[in-house]
Amino acid sequence: MKLFRTARFRSLYKKLPPPLKKKTDRKLKYLAKNLRHPSLRAKKMTNRPDIWEAAVDYHNRLTFKIVGNKIILRVVGPHDVLRKP
Secondary structure, rough: EEEEEEEHHHHHHHHOHHHHHHHHHHHHHHHHHHOOOOOOOEEEEEOOOEEEEEEEEOOEEEEEEEEEEEEEEEEEHHHHHHHHO
16 A cells, blocks of 8 residues: 655654654554554554554554555654544
């Protein structure tokens, strides 16, 4: 699948420290190739079934939406970033 980054995702990604950017880049490669890669632990969000979340590491997540064969990346960062509107 092809990845598309929203402006919000790009803004949050820029603020990540370099080691976390590297982890995020690795996870995005997995996501593009295989949504079900075990290290992503991808699942639909319970309060928003049209939105998915995946693990970057123990403390950080990214959210995305699947539209056709596109993955639209929404946010990246700690859990509290996911809860902001």
